[in-house]
Amino acid sequence: xxxxxxxxxxxxxxxxxxxxxxxxxxxxxxxxxxxxxxxxxxxxxxxxxxxxxxxxxxxxxxxxxxxxxxxxxxxxxxxxxxxxxxxxxxxxxxxxxxxxxxxxxxxxxxxxxxxxxxxxxxxxxxxxxxxxxxxxxxxxxxxxxxxxxxxxxxxxxxxxxxxxxxxxxxxxxxxxxxxxxxxxxxxxxxxxxxxxxxxxxxxxxxxxxxxxxxxxxxxxxxxxxxxxxxxxxxxxxxxxxxxxxxxxxxxxxxxxxxxxxxxxxxxxxxxxxxxxxxxx
Amino acid sequence: xxxxxxxxxxxxxxxxxxxxxxxxxxxxxxxxxxxxxxxxxxxxxxxxxxxxxxxxxxxxxxxxxxxxxxxxxxxxxxxxxxxxxxxxxxxxxxxxxxxxxxxxxxxxxxxxxxxxxxxxxxxxxxxxxxxxxxxxxxxxxxxxxxxxxxxxxxxxxxxxxxxxxxxxxxxxxxxxxxxxxxxxxxxxxxxxxxxxxxxxxxxxxxxxxxxxxxxxxxxxxxxxxxxxxxxxxxxxxxxxxxxxxxxxxxxxxxxxxxxxxxxxxxxxxxxxxxxxxxxxxxxxxxxxxxxxxxxxxxxxxxxxxxxxxxxxxxxxxxxxxxxxxxxxxxxxxxxxxxxxxxxxxxxxxxxxxxxxxxxxxxxxxxxxxxxxxxxxxxxxxxxxxxxxxxxxxxxxxxxxxxxxxxxxxxxxxxxxxxxxxxxxxxxxxxxxxxxxxxxxxxxxxxxxxxxxxxxxxxxxxxxxxxxxxxxxxxxxxxxxxxxxxxxxxxxxxxxxxxxxxxxxxxxxxxxxxxxxxxxxxxxxxxxxxxxxxxxxxxxxxxx
Numbered sequence: 001x002x003x004x005x006x007x008x009x010x011x012x013x014x015x016x017x018x019x020x021x022x023x024x025x026x027x028x029x030x031x032x033x034x035x036x037x038x039x040x041x042x043x044x045x046x047x048x049x050x051x052x053x054x055x056x057x058x059x060x061x062x063x064x065x066x067x068x069x070x071x072x073x074x075x076x077x078x079x080x081x082x083x084x085x086x087x088x089x090x091x092x093x094x095x096x097x098x099x100x101x102x103x104x105x106x107x108x109x110x111x112x113x114x115x116x117x118x119x120x121x122x123x124x125x126x127x128x129x130x131x132x133x134x135x136x137x138x139x140x141x142x143x144x145x146x147x148x149x150x151x152x153x154x155x156x157x158x159x160x161x162x163x164x165x166x167x168x169x170x171x172x173x174x175x176x177x178x179x180x181x182x183x184x185x186x187x188x189x190x191x192x193x194x195x196x197x198x199x200x201x202x203x204x205x206x207x208x209x210x211x212x213x214x215x216x217x218x219x220x221x222x223x224x225x226x227x228x229x230x231x232x233x234x235x236x237x238x239x240x241x242x243x244x245x246x247x248x249x250x251x252x253x254x255x256x257x258x259x260x261x262x263x264x265x266x267x268x269x270x271x272x273x274x275x276x277x278x279x280x
Numbered sequence: 281x282x283x284x285x286x287x288x289x290x291x292x293x294x295x296x297x298x299x300x301x302x303x304x305x306x307x308x309x310x311x312x313x314x315x316x317x318x319x320x321x322x323x324x325x326x327x328x329x330x331x332x333x334x335x336x337x338x339x340x341x342x343x344x345x346x347x348x349x350x351x352x353x354x355x356x357x358x359x360x361x362x363x364x365x366x367x368x369x370x371x372x373x374x375x376x377x378x379x380x381x382x383x384x385x386x387x388x389x390x391x392x393x394x395x396x397x398x399x400x401x402x403x404x405x406x407x408x409x410x411x412x413x414x415x416x417x418x419x420x421x422x423x424x425x426x427x428x429x430x431x432x433x434x435x436x437x438x439x440x441x442x443x444x445x446x447x448x449x450x451x452x453x454x455x456x457x458x459x460x461x462x463x464x465x466x467x468x469x470x471x472x473x474x475x476x477x478x479x480x481x482x483x484x485x486x487x488x489x490x491x492x493x494x495x496x497x498x499x500x501x502x503x504x505x506x507x508x509x510x511x512x513x514x515x516x517x518x519x520x521x522x523x524x525x526x527x528x529x530x531x532x533x534x535x536x537x538x539x540x541x542x543x544x545x546x547x548x549x550x551x552x553x554x555x556x557x558x559x560x561x562x563x564x565x566x567x568x569x570x571x572x573x574x575x576x577x578x579x580x581x582x583x584x585x586x587x588x589x590x591x592x593x594x595x596x597x598x599x600x601x602x603x604x605x606x607x608x609x610x611x612x613x614x615x616x617x618x619x620x621x622x623x624x625x626x627x628x629x630x631x632x633x634x635x636x637x638x639x640x641x642x643x644x645x646x647x648x649x650x651x652x653x654x655x656x657x658x659x660x661x662x663x664x665x666x667x668x669x670x671x672x673x674x675x676x677x678x679x680x681x682x683x684x685x686x687x688x689x690x691x692x693x694x695x696x697x698x699x700x701x702x703x704x705x706x707x708x709x710x711x712x713x714x715x716x717x718x719x720x721x722x723x724x725x726x727x728x729x730x731x732x733x734x735x736x737x738x739x740x741x742x743x744x745x746x747x748x749x750x751x752x753x754x755x756x757x758x759x760x761x762x763x764x765x766x767x768x769x770x771x772x773x774x775x776x777x778x779x780x781x782x783x784x785x786x787x788x789x790x791x792x793x794x795x796x797x798x799x800x801x802x803x804x805x806x807x808x809x810x811x812x813x814x815x816x817x818x819x820x821x822x823x
Contacts, residue, residue: 062802062804062823066721090724091721093720109667110662124657128653130651192804220718264716265716
């Protein structure tokens with residue numbers, strides 16, 4: 001029986017020899033290294049941003065998407081990695097980014113005017129290689145325009161970064177990369193925190209006006225992050241470190257929690273005069 | 281002590297061939313002089329075999345078929361002389377610039393670096409051929425013997441001490457460069473070779489030919505001792521090419537630039553240097569209409585710009601000609617000369633080559649050369665000033681920053697001193713404690729807005745077709761500055777939390793280009809009132 005199996009195996013191997021090198025050989029899933037996103041709750045939720053893959057962050061404006069991206073850039077640039085930001089609508093604010101911890105000397109900023117320029121610049125950066133993170137910011141680009149980007153573009157980007165240590169982050173209003181993204185995060189509308197009062201019902205004019213007390217300060221915001229998809233697998237009951245995690249083609253998310261709350265503070269550099277540009 | 285002399289035979293011709301290597305395999309004659317009195321001043325071996333002689337008029341020379349005629353080029357001779365000097369400095373800092381086609385080097389102490397004298401000679405000959413020159417090299421114990429031997433013998437010649445008279449003896453007296461009168465006298469005496477001259481008694485020779493005779497005899501015996509007149513090294517390299525027919529397209533221009541860059545990089549390599557900046561200068565040929573205009577302008581005594589200049593500053597010094605050509609090509613693609621080019625001058629500012637040791641455990645950086653090409657390509661797509669690294673400016677003016685050239689942080693890698701990168705330090709569990717803060721997105725340019733105020737505080741806003749109520753407000757943060765300049769500012773900033781009316785979001789969604797119009801419910805925006813313009817604007821959004 002065993003000899004027949006061996007013969008059969010030999011036959012199959014020789015038949016597939018030209019196309020598959022060793023069809024019966026067990027292959028270990030390649031280890032994937034993940035790096036911190038810079039926000040602890042997101043790191044605990046996702047296990048970090050995986051290297052060599054596409055991470056998609058989407059949500060409406062004022063949902064903390066940019067804050068998450070800037071935190072990730074701060075995390076990478078402070079680790080002396082070179083990062084690139086492809087800004088499709090020229091919306092990046094270097095002052096607030098520096099206040100958030102981004103080392104601007106390690107950041108290559110590409111200011112684009114349209115989607116086409118942004119995609120071409122991203123392509124060139126990926127081909128250039130050596131970047132720790134490449135962020136493609138479509139945050140202010142109308143969702144309708146990003147929707148026109150063919151799926152094969154995201155697929156090509158994913159394949160281009162696959163065997164590199166580069167993290168490709170895509171920021172947009174709607175999810176477009178679909179299955180090309182290894183990690184998909186959706187951020188909901190943020191809730192602002194004010195020092196003296198907060199309002200939720202805008203109908204009553206008098207009530208609104210009460211909120212405008214002269215001493216009110218913007219103190220930050222609260223955002224809900226939801227993990228839509230992750231190919232980083234969790235093993236056992238413990239939350240293993242990302243560099244021990246494995247990534248397989250068909251793995252789905254295996255985390256107990258799929259949502260986290262992000263608390264964002266007000267930024268010294270843009271808050272007001274007392275902590276404004278002079279603090280730079 | 282030993283000296284090496286490098287002599288480039290037929291220098292005028294070799295200078296032209298160096299710029300146009302295809303001529304090396306053909307019969308070539310150089311002509312010089314003011315037309316119509318042009319004469320042949322140099323010929324190569326094939327042209328000589330074809331029957332062309334030096335001194336022949338151009339009219340006679342053109343009768344020969346299959347012979348290329350080129351004008352003598354003083355510019356190419358100057359560049360070839362520069363290349364010859366570079367060959368010398370590549371081996372020894374003590375060098376004498378004897379003539380346009382000859383240099384002499386002091387070889388003392390070079391044995392440990394280059395080996396024995398024959399090896400140094402071979403190395404010099406190889407360097408010369410790398411720079412496009414076929415040179416004779418001679419090594420001897422004194423300067424003048426080396427000079428005479430380099431002119432007299434082809435290839436590499438090494439004359440051991442004590443054998444000078446014997447080796448120089450077979451050379452004709454003409455190699456010692458006597459004056460015309462002395463040469464005629466020696467010829468009448470039947471003194472043809474150096475050996476015959478060296479055998480003459482010195483006193484009688486002095487009586488008949490004076491000091492020149494004595495000097496020539498000492499030269500023929502290889503017994504003249506003198507020190508070198510050391511030349512000062514130069515640090516600017518230049519290559520030039522004048523074209524018979526003006527070139528217009530980028531592709532043929534790239535081909536010529538590539539050839540010049542190859543020569544430039546070979547010279548830099550010979551000096552163990554690299555280029556820190558490349559300067560390209562094109563002399564442009566005006567077209568027919570412009571030429572007429574130019575005539576008019578000459579009458580009006582106004583000079584039209586007939587040259588195109590560009591400088592390519594390199595973040596890291598390099599002598600990779602292919603990479604430099606790519607960068608130059610990309611620069612010219614985005615900024616073409618705009619007229620046919622008739623002369624190309626390429627200069628390189630020299631610097632020490634980059635020497636870095638990469639670490640196994642250091643974060644990966646983009647390869648600086650590759651990064652520079654990538655940035656140049658991106659600049660071609662998005663524009664020159666739209667790619668780089670932002671740096672804050674020391675001012676209170678809101679949103680002010682400066683875009684600077686992005687440099688690969690090689691220095692950072694060096695400064696970490698090969699510190700080991702711990703994977704655990706990069707895991708989320710040990711994530712550095714970044715304070716997550718609300719980031720800001722700028723609207724460039726700021727959007728005009730209309731605000732309704734009650735007791736000086738905003739209550740309703742309208743901008744880009746969106747209408748909303750203010751839920752909470754913080755401000756005003758008043759800033760002003762640069763009042764002494766035309767672009768001074770005086771602004772009141774407000775942080776506003778806005779609840780948008782649902783209908784307004786839909787209406788605004790139809791407006792093309794509105795960035796944030798996907799039916800926002802609430803939003804945190806920064807508005808400002810420009811007191812100089814008397815208008816409200818939206819500066820950006822907290823996201």
